[in-house]
Amino acid sequence: MVFDGTKEMQKIITLTVNPLVDKNTTVVGLRPDTNLAATQAFYHAGGGGINVSRAIHNLGGSSMALFLEGGRTGAHLANLLGSAGIPIKTVHISGHTRENFAVKDRVTQLAYRFSMPGPFVKEAEWKACLTAVEGILNPGDYLVASGKLTTGIPDDFYLQLADIAEAKGAKLVLDTKGKALLEAIKGRIYLLKPNLAELSELCGVSYISYSELEPLAKNFINRHSCEFMVVSLGAKGALLVSAQNIAYIPGVVVSQQSIIGAGDSMVAGMVCSSFQGATPLEMVQYGVACGTATTMRAGTKLCKKEDVEGIYEWIQLREKETNKSF
Template identity: 45%
Template sequence: MSDIITITLNPALDKSTHVAQVLPEKKLRCETPVYEPGGGGINVSRALKKLGGGSCAWMLVGGPSGERICELLKEEGVDFRAIQTKNWTRENLMVMEDNSGNQYRFGMPGPEVYKQEWRQCLDDLEKLPEEKTPKYVVASGSLPAGVPDDFYKQLAEVAHQRKFRLIVDTSGEALMKAAGEGVYLLKPNLGELAALAGKEKISAMEQEEIARQVLDEGKCQVLVVSLGPRGAMLASHEGITYVVPPTMPQQSAVGAGDSMVAGMVLRLLHGASLEDMVRYGVAAGTAATMTPGSELCRKEDTEKIYQWLLEHKKRA
């Protein structure tokens, strides 16, 4: 069993294509579509593979779209465990408009998932023999219909019981209910950080105070706040640190967050400090923005940006 398990309850078969121009009421001639396995945890596992790490992607999948996701993961050499669902896995569509460079992303709702299906994920984690218990579990992405909002909270209870470190990257009610004992690391953006503190929005001047409040309330042990092109803020009981990446040519922000999480958990597994964890995560997230469409980070880009950040740290 891998030291890292990722969990995806709402995976997607992502289909992307190009068209000259998006026009209403016209038959649009698209290029041959590209299919990729998608969903938060799945993308973290795929990015880990690209960075030279390993993991096992646990996922709920069903129907022909679910089978295709499994085939694609096999082709990429990503280890996975498929928990079968009665209903078919969703499909998403991304269209690149060549004339403008605009990107149109159509996200479909996930299928209804039945209790015995999502419960199997928790039950199987609880029953893992001690020698097969992972060191890190990454729970990422949205929850489909039928899965309770407190699923990640239930997962945190398993983490507390089985002594693995849980990293959660989600939003909305799932994030609000996940925060608490058993969660090692949360990765919100500024809007999600505000929600954790019970506020509609916060200013840059407030973000450090709010981060400390979230930690003091025991909602997680480590907080990494994504700041988009400005990098990330690390908050822990050791203090607050910012990691700001260099300005790079950006093609697409798709997959940046998942790549960032992959970079962070990989460095944690290797025993890195929290600051170095965020540094490598920001490097991976920035590297993902340099790739077209929904492509994730590339290792060579990640390493170059990481080395730049190290040198920048030294000069600072």
């Protein structure tokens, strides 16, 4: 697939209200109470929507990354994205953008990831973020809101975002969890991407068996203003649900190196594909290919286009063979 970030003046915008800088290093043997010699640190921009923008960039597409930034870490984050050639728009906050830390032990090959809490965001700051979205959003645009909220931002923030997207005639793609997700589904959403645990919460059950998955997902989408829901099943693939149809897209067996950013890459693939006019089935097939390709790369590097294209071709070929008449 050949992607572009604009089509007839339409664009893709990603929103991240709790972004981060990922700091990665390695040591030879992780031991307590010891001064460990670490290798040179590598830094990557991160956070739900930012990962989506990075993956879109890897696929040859373009998007604008809108995010809250504060302090030296926030400036570092903006520089990382700018250096990567990803267009950005920032809303400044008084708090400091978080920095996560990952260490890989080269003896055991085990990785340890430390996730720091996000900053407190003042009311004027999160409202300024909504105003910024409203100012740049146009009819037909894709608005991708991905990631958890941070302290200070109300649970209905994504619901307010959904109202703005609907008023602007834009398509909201949402990937979040917890109370923010439960509030957001009261609004109109173009594409919702929960995993099994999140769908369980949405349906008010503690566990979903595979025999219950399809009827519960169908019942959910029939009761909410959601055009498409794609339930991420990890290595097992994904379930595509709309008011009219339901389809299972199987996973692909690969040698996994890391699952960091796989869900965000899946969202990126679906948005890019849908933006270019793909069918809903093709959209999810490409998304599964992107998520799978990301697991083939170590750390936080996200998907490579050549890996994605090979996996996508295999998924489509398998679909044709599966549906042959006997």
